[in-house]
Amino acid sequence: MxxxxxxxxxxxxxxxxxxxxxxxxxxxxxxxxxxxxxxxxxxxxxxxxxxxxxxxxxxxxxxxxxxxxxxxxxxxxxxxxxxxxxxxxxASMEVPAPDPRAAKRAEQQKSLHDVMAAAQAFFVSSLQGTSGEAARAYLATRGFPAAIVREFGFGYAPDSRTALKEALSDFPEAMLIEAGLRIVVEGRDPYDRFRGRLMLPICDPRGRPIAFGGRILTAAKTDAPKYLNSPDTPLFDKGRTVYNLHRAAPAARSAGRIVVVEGYMDVVALAAAGIAEAVAPLGTALTEEQIERLWRVDEMPLLCFDGDSAGQRAAMRAITRALPLLRPGHSLRIVTLPQGQDPDDVIKREGPGAMQELLASPRSLVDVLWQAERDAAPLDTPEAKAGLKQRLMDHVDTIGHPDIKALYRRELNDRFGELAYARRERPPFQPGARSGNGAPSGGGSRQPGRRGQPWLPPAAPMTEDTRNRLQRREPRDGLLAGILAGLVQHPTEIARHAEALGRLSSDVLSPAESVLAELLDALLALADSPAPLEPDAVRTILAARQVPLPTAEDFAGMRFGFLTGTGANATGELAEAIDLLIDLPAVEAALAQATQRHETEFSDESFAEQQRLLQRRLALLARLGQMGRVRAAL
CATH class of the missing domain: 3.90.580.10 (Zinc finger, CHC2-type domain)
Incomplete structure (x- = not known):
C-alpha cells in the first residue's frame, strides 16, 4: 500500500x-x-x-x-x-490503492534495516576485540559507565578499507553502498566509509539503527574530520532526524523539558550525569523539521550551546530558523554555557548540579536575539544604531504569526529606544515667557499645578482655519493626529514612547501636523506623572487646560485599529504607527537628497540608492495605508 x-x-x-x-x-x-x-x-x-x-x-x-x-x-x-x-x-478515510513501486521500496527499506542491524552488531563486537583497544581507552577517559556504553550502543570501526564488507559478506555490496556504509569513487574500488572510529548508532523513533556517527581516534589523521556521519539514505534524512529522540522523549515528558545540545557525545555525557532528556541535531544547524518534531514532545525546547563563538553562531542559526515557525505557546529557550566549555566540561569541573543549575535558568528567544544583534557591532554612530534597528526589524518581519510579530516588534522597539535615545531634556519654565500662540515657551516645560497633577500649558481653542487645514491632510498628515488620540486612549504608552516622540520637531512635522504640537507637548508633560494614568483622567486634564483633542475628521480618512482595540494588539500597532511617524520623514528626506545627488552625478550607484529609498518610502506608505485602512488610494 x-x-x-x-x-x-x-x-x-x-x-x-x-x-x-x-x-x-x-x-x-x-x-x-x-x-x-x-x-x-x-x-x-x-x-x-x-x-x-x-x-x-x-x-x-x-x-x-x-x-x-x-x-x-x-x-x-x-x-x-x-x-x-x-x-x-x-476516520472515514480511503486507504490508498496498492502501489507495486511503493511495495518494492518498503521491501528495500526492510532489507536496509537488516544491513544496518548487522553493521551495528559488527561495530559492537569490534569494540570488545583486540582492534578496539584504543576506542575502549578513549571511553575510559570520558568516564562513561559501562551501562551507558551498552545503552547507547557504542562500537568500533576497524581501521581497514574492507573490514565491514568482509563481516557483512551475506549482503550485496550494492546494499552496503546504498546504506551509506561503503563509498564509491570513480576509478577506484569501493571502500568502507567508517575506519578507525568510535561508532554510535543513530536510531529511528522505534530504536532501529538507520545511520551511524563516528569519532576519529588517531590524532595523526589531521586531514580527517573529527566526527563523521552517514550520508542521507532511504532510511536516514539528517535534516529530519533528531539524535536520541526515541530515548529522550519519555524522559522529557517525565522531566518536563527536552534539552538540545550540539553533538551526540554531549548527549551521552548528559545521560551519564543523570540528564536523560537530551537530544542533538546531526552535523547541521537545527532545522525547521527538527524544531517541529521537538515541539511534539515539549512546546518550549531548551537549547544548550557551547560558550564559544561557534556556539553563539549555532544559537543564532536556530533562532533564525524558529522565528517564522513561532506560534502561541511554542518557542525556544536558550542556555549558554561558560566560555570555552561544553556540557561534559561543566559536569567534570563542577559536577552535575552545576549543569542542572544552568539548565534551570534559560533565557527567552527574544532576549538572546536582542543581545546577539546588540553585541554584533559597535554602536558608536547613528548609522550603526540604525543598522541595529534594521537587523532587528528584519528578524521581526520573518515571524509568521501576526500577534507574535506585533509583540516582538514592540518589545524590540522598546529595547532599542532605551538604548539609542537619551532622555529628552526640557528647559525650565520661565514665568511670563510666551510663544507666539500664547503658550509658555519651552513647549513641554512644567510647573507644579494641583497636587498630584503635572503642569500643562494652556492653549487657545482650535480655530476654524486650523480645523480646515487639518481636514485637508494627506494620509501621512493624519498619522500624528491618530497617534495622539491613541496615546489618550492608551495613556500608559506615553512614558514608553516619550523619547521617540520627544525627537519630533517642526522640521519633521508638516504644517498640518504642527498645529498638534501643543497636544504632543501636553501628553509628553504627562509622561512623568507619579499617578497611574487612565483615559478619562487624561481627557479631564487636557480639557481643564483647554488643549483640544483630534476628532475623526482629523485623521485624513484613516481609521486606526488601536483607537478601538485593546490589549497587546492595539498597543503593538500604536508602537508601529509611532515608528512610521518617525521613519517616514527621515526616508523622504534621504530620498530627496539621493534624488538631488543622482541629478548631479547620474551614476549607477546614485540611481540604485535613489531607487532603494523610493522602494522603502513606498513600503512605508503601503504599511501606513494598511494600518489606517485608508478609504482613498494613496
Missing part, C-alpha cells in the same frame, strides 16, 4: 486517541490530558496518560508509548495493515 507519512499523519489527526483507548480502558479527564491505569502492566494508581493534542499515550510506570496505530497493533493485536484499515474506517 502507498501509505505516505503525510497520509498516516492525517489518519492520526482524525482519530481521537482518548476515545479510541476509552473503548477498552476506563479513562478520566486530567487537565488537558486523560489518565488511566496502564493496560500494559498491573498497577493500582494511574500512571498511563493520553494526550489528544499531541496524539500519543505514555506510561510513566512501564514506559509504554505510542500513537493510535501502535495502540491497535500492540494492545489490540492487529497486524499493521489491519490496524490502518480499521482506523481509516473510523
Amino acid at each position: 502507498a501509505l505516505t507519512p503525510q497520509w498516516l499523519d492525517e489518519l492520526r489527526t482524525r482519530i481521537s486517541l482518548s476515545g479510541l483507548i476509552g473503548r477498552s480502558v476506563r479513562v478520566q479527564k486530567a487537565g488537558r490530558e486523560f489518565k488511566a491505569c496502564c493496560p500494559f502492566h498491573n498497577e493500582k494508581s494511574p500512571s498511563f496518560t493520553i494526550n489528544d493534542e499531541k496524539g500519543f499515550y505514555h506510561c510513566f510506570g512501564c514506559g509504554a508509548h505510542g500513537d493510535a496505530i501502535r495502540w491497535m497493533t500492540e494492545h489490540q493485536g492487529l497486524p499493521f495493515m489491519d490496524a490502518v484499515k480499521e482506523l481509516a474506517a473510523m
